Amino acid sequence: MGKRAKQADIGSLEEMTRRAQIHPLVGREQELARLQQALLETETRVQAHSTPGAIPEPQSWVMPSRAPFYLLCGDIGIGKTRLAEEVRREVQKRDWSLLWSRSYVQERAPYQLWIDILRQVMERDLWRELEEKMSSPLIHSLVNLLPELAPLLPHEYLAAPIHQDQLWDAMLSLFLLIGKSGPVLVVLDDLQWADESSCEFLAYLCRHVVDLPFLLLATYRNSSLPVEHTLHKQLMQLKRERLVESLQLAPLTDDQMATFVAHMPDQMVQHIQYLAAGNPFFAEELVRAVETRQEEYKQEVQSQRWTLPQTINDLLEQRLGRLSKDCLSILRAAAVLGVSFSLSTICLMQAKNGGTPDREAALLLLEEAQEAEILTEQGNGTNITYHFWHPLLLHHLYDNISAARRILLHRRAGQILQELYLQNEEEGAASIVHHLLQSGGDARQIVRYAELAGLRAYKLSAYSEAARYYWQAVKYLQEHLQKQLQITAEEQLHVASLQEYLAECLRVLNRPDEAQQVYEQLLMTYCQPQPSHNAGPLYTELQALLQFHIARSWYNREKMEQTLQCCAQAEQILHTAAITGGGAWAYTYLQQSYVYWRKGFYAQASTLAQRACSLFEDMLQHQDADAELIDTLSPIKRMLVGDDVGMAHAYCHLAAILTSSGQYREALVYLNKALQVYEQHSLRRNVAIVYNDMGDIYLHLADFSQAQDFFQRGLQDAKYVGDLLLVAYIKGNSGILALRCGQLTRAEDHFKHAITLVEQCNGLLGKVLFSPYLALLLTEEGKTAQGQSILHSTLLLARRLHLVPYIGYVLITLGNMRLIQATLLAEHNDTDTNVCEKASISLLKKAKRTVERALSFDGIDAEIHLEGCLTLLEVSWLLDRNELVYEQVALLRTKSEERGLIWLLPRIERLLGTILAATNHQEQAALHFEQSLYYARRYDLQKEYGRTLHSYGKALLKRSARVNYTRGVEYLQEARQVFARCQAVRDLRLVEKLLASSSSFVEIL
Known part of the structure; x- marks a missing residue:
């Protein structure tokens, strides 16, 4: 059957x-x-x-x-x-x-x-x-x-x-x-x-x-x-x-829809997510349309005008075909208003020549649309709103309105909304500016409402929308001013204020080139003669702060020398004006500290960060402006007045320096202080950064449930604000978490997603950080050539950036990769034992030289340095079989325990057990193996658990007693199950080979 x-x-x-x-x-x-x-x-x-x-x-x-x-x-x-x-x-x-x-x-x-x-x-x-x-x-x-x-x-x-x-x-x-x-x-x-x-x-x-x-x-x-x-x-x-x-069946969520169309570029994924609104059929048809006319769709996405596939148009037309002519007319008017509208608004839209709206007639038509499930009703009492069944239905209706009528309806909608939101203009500004733009409204009105819409979006951390509105405001204001014979200083400052917000949004959205261009325009504005003598010091500090912002733009593109040059120019401006304190100095010190931290000079970085902290504290103590006034200031002027947000930035950076130095608990104290400030000011992007940093610390400490929780919370906020680079870093850290928990397939997915995102954002440092993990993972999966290729390109990139700690990090990964290859050659020597052994020794010697060179560099992250030391000791043991290695490994264990790097302990204990087993100290070796298994079980280090079972089982096979041999086989069998579950291909091959060779001996016993 x-x-x-x-x-x-x-x-x-x-x-x-x-x-x-x-x-x-x-x-x-x-x-x-x-x-x-x-x-x-x-x-x-x-x-x-x-x-x-x-x-x-x-x-x-x-x-x-x-x-x-x-x-x-x-x-x-x-x-x-x-x-x-x-x-x-x-x-x-x-x-x-x-x-x-x-x-x-x-x-x-x-x-x-x-x-x-x-x-x-x-x-x-x-x-x-x-x-x-x-x-x-x-x-x-x-x-x-x-x-x-x-x-x-x-x-x-x-x-x-x-x-x-x-x-x-x-x-x-x-x-x-x-x-x-x-x-x-x-x-x-x-x-x-x-x-x-x-x-x-x-x-x-x-x-x-x-x-x-x-x-x-x-x-x-x-x-x-x-x-x-x-x-x-x-x-x-x-x-x-x-x-x-x-x-x-409910509509798919955004995450599910992203998975559904994962093969599409990220920009198209977002476009399809919005248009399909969780409907898989619509998503399939949109994907097919995008694939057949890619260039046209890219332009349509940028202009936010989309041509729907004929299959979707036919389906929507079929659904609308059951409605009366009057009902279709009111729905088209509603489509101009957007995805939702109120009864009073649509009545005003339908009123002819400013007459009295016929609410009863409009209500009957809306009820007809509800019965046909074109509209849904939400709310109760006087707060009832109507929503279109699907966004594509709205687009279909809108596209079938003639161009002239569309302009008329937009103009009417703009007038109605201006009256409705007279007491709360900021709330309705986004809708009003949309209708003004679509109807060719007055430039001054567009500027006014675009600025209000941008400010509202900025307060809500919706930086992508804020950037769009501020760009519109700057564009229309500059066009309006160009028509004037003379531009006043007040008008120039208005443009500058809008540009400040625009540049800040572009920076947050990881568009440093565009942000830098705006900051340079601002610098030219503030370098012009001041309108009054009293404004001199303020303008000087503004110039210094703009140099800081330009420096930060260079830093975000990993251009460290240009960053320091801009900081030096800021210092020169402040020295010339005899300014010895304030926000400009604080932020300049902080930016310099970031550069030294990246270069691995942690002492200098800490000194500069502490100076910035002292200046921020002094500003807060002598601050005479109230909180409400500060909130009304533009981003750069707020930095001059001083608020606790600057202090929180310094706390975050101090935590990063402490983390790199291996002082994880101390770093958490600073991060918690920063988190309080960011949450108080509703700064979701900064909150997401802190969540990521806290998750990273708990990852170091092997508190994986806490790390996972912080990564998830950070990812949610990072996606909300549209910071793709931050999303990439959280995804990459989640990959490290999955790798340590033995979830190799998930780890590979996270690393690939993170690298794709950092490439889109041109985040070179992120590529250096996560590519070595992917390369090592691919090597462990048996994809050695692919892993080598990735690591080679990453090493070239790290050298191009001239960041010594990251070069050392990549070299340590290369040493680990060579250790893996040597181990494989040593254990898979079926063809020519002598040739394989020589090749294995050659790889081990290369690994040793590589790691020794990396460890000679200053400023390597404390965790990476310890991991490099452990790799070097493993290589040394395999090359020389020197019992003195045991003492060095024991010392390394003490350092790891002191710093709380628990995730390294199973590997350290396993190496100690292996050394003792090879030197016939079987009882002591067993204690170390058991301790390794304990750590791996307790902290859910699945891959390490399997590797210790493998090493322990292998050691037991070499002991003569039958009971030891049987237990060794059992450990190997359990290790095989663990590796199969983790999809650890290399480890699985090794343990299966060992089990195959031991099976015949078991039969003899």
């Missing part, structure tokens, strides 16, 4: 398979698990299905033992049929019969749904078996549905009438005959279009197959079904009888 199931005519089977291969099922794990459970429940009924006899009694009067009918509910394109396809694939793997039928809106012939299924049965090999068992009365009852059965009947049967109960019993009997050979899945696609007779028989069938190996699965769009339809009544009754279970 499993093979016969594949012969089912279920429409476009090849198309379904193709779709499944392109887009795996996403976001339906819970529903699929429930359906898989239903399959298992159905299979238990096979035993109870006795030989042919009487038709089973209906189950409507008792509590059924199970629901034989599952209903996949949801809107068009939500993935109902796709989920049913997944169930189809499940039954194809089992000994099931599959029957699939689909209803069509234009086909309402009686029993059409079941006729299609019965014809499928006739086309199968099974039909011959059934034909032999079918009596003439049974065939007679079916002949009206299947006229092709008539030749099988004696002449006297043809004239006899057929009653409904005979027909239903005959159809049921036929299904029962099919079920004798195994479980049966009947899929009914688009059940909402089924004729009434088919719906009635469906209810009849449900009541008779509860205890039989039948499962009915239907896809159903309830929005397309009138309340008075027979199916609606039948479903209500079946629900009361507990014979049907509904699974409502």
Whole structure:
């Protein structure tokens, strides 16, 4: 029957398979698990299905033992049929019969749904078996549905009438005959279009197959079904009888949608996420359209005007076709207002020549749209708003408005919203400026509302939107000023103020080139003669601060020398003006500290950071401006006045220096202080940075649950503010976490995602940080050439950046990679033992030289330095077998414990055990191996746990006693399970080779 199931005519089977291969099922794990459970429940009924006899009694009067009918509910394109396809694939793997039928809106012939299924049965090999068992009365009852059965009947049967109960019993009997050979899945696609007779028989069938190996699965769009339809009544009754279970499919989340279209570029992913709004079908069609006309779509994304695929347009037009002309007219006006609107607003939009709005008429039209599920209603009382069913519907309606009417509607909408938001202009500014831009409004009004919209977005940490509004404000203000004969100083300062906000947003969004251009324009503005003598010192400090901002832009592009040059210019400006304190000095010191920290000069970095802290503290003590006034200042002027945010920045940097020095607990104290300030000021991006840094510290300390929690919280905030580089760093750190927990596949995904993002942001340092992890991981998976290529390019990049600590870090990774290769050669020496041994020793010597060179560099991160020392000791032991290595490893263990680097301890204890086992100190070796296993279990270091089992088992195999040998094999077998679970290919090969060589010896014992 499993093979016969594949012969089912279920429409476009090849198309379904193709779709499944392109887009795996996403976001339906819970529903699929429930359906898989239903399959298992159905299979238990096979035993109870006795030989042919009487038709089973209906189950409507008792509590059924199970629901034989599952209903996949949801809107068009939500993935109902796709989920049913997944169930189809499940039954194809089992000994099931599959029957699939689909209803069509234009086909309402009686029993059409079941006729299609019965014809499928006739086309199968099974039909011959059934034909032999079918009596003439049974065939007679079916002949009206299947006229092709008539030749099988004696002449006297043809004239006899057929009653409904005979027909239903005959159809049921036929299904029962099919079920004798195994479980049966009947899929009914688009059940909402089924004729009434088919719906009635469906209810009849449900009541008779509860205890039989039948499962009915239907896809159903309830929005397309009138309340008075027979199916609606039948479903209500079946629900009361507990014979049907509904699974409502919700739209996919943004994360699920990102997974669904993960093969697309990130910009397109965001575009599709917005337009598809969780609908998989719309996403598929948009992907197909983007792939066929990529360049056009890129332009449309930038202009925020999208041409929808014809398939989507046709579907939306079909849905709108049921509406009256007046209803469509009000919906088009509503489409101009956006995704949501209020009754009062749309009434004003519809009022003619400023007359009184007809609320009753508008309400009737909106109710018509609600009944057609074009609109949804939210809120209560006087706060009711209407929302379009889907964003694409809004775009479709909008695109079908003529250009002239569109301008008129936008102008009207802008006027209405200005009146409505008169008391709270900032809240409505974004909508107002949109309508002003679309209707060609007055430039001064555009500037005013764009500035208000930008300020609101800035306060909400929505930097991408804020940048767009500030750019619009600067553009229209400059165009307006160019038409004037003379520009006042006040107008120049207005432009400068807008540019300050724009530059700050661009910086946060990791667009340092653009930010630097704006800062340089600002510097030119503030270098002009001051409007008054009193403004002199202020302008001087502004010039110094702008040099700091330009320096920071260089720093964000890893240009350290240019950063220091700009800091030196800021110092010169301040020295010349005899300014000895204040915000300009504080931020200049802080930026210089960042450079020295990157270069690995932690003492100098700490000194400069402490100086900045002292200046920030002094500014806070002598601050005479109140908090409300500070909040109204532009970003740069706020830095001059002084607030606790600058102090929080210094705390964060001091924590970074302490972390690099291995003082993790002390660093956490500073981060908690900074977090309080950032949360108080609702600075979500800075909060996300602190979360990432705290997660990193807990990662060092092997507190993986805490690390995971902080990474997740940081990722949520980083995505909200649109900081892709910060997202990349959190993803990369999550990769390190997954790697240490033995989740190698997840780690690889995180590293690749992080590297892709840093490349998009041109974040060279991020590439240097995470590429070595990926290279080492690929080497451990047996992809040595790929890993070497990545590490080679990373080493070249680190040298180009002239950052010695990072060169050392990459070299230590290279040493680890060579150690892995040497180990593989030493243990896989099946062909020529002598050649492999020489190659292994050569690699170990190279590894030793590489790591020794790296450890000679100053400023290497404390954790990386300790890991490098451990690698060097492992290599030294393998080369020389010198027992003195044991003392050095023991000393390294003490340092790791002092600094709280618990995750290194299993590896250290394993090396100690290996050394002692090789020098015949078996009892002491066992203690170290057990301690290594303890640490690995306690801190969930799965890969380290497996490696210690491997080393311990290998040591036990060398001991003569049978009990030790047996225990060693058991440890190796457990290690194999761990490595298989972690997908650690290299380790798995090694342990399997060892087990294979030991199996024959076990048999002798």
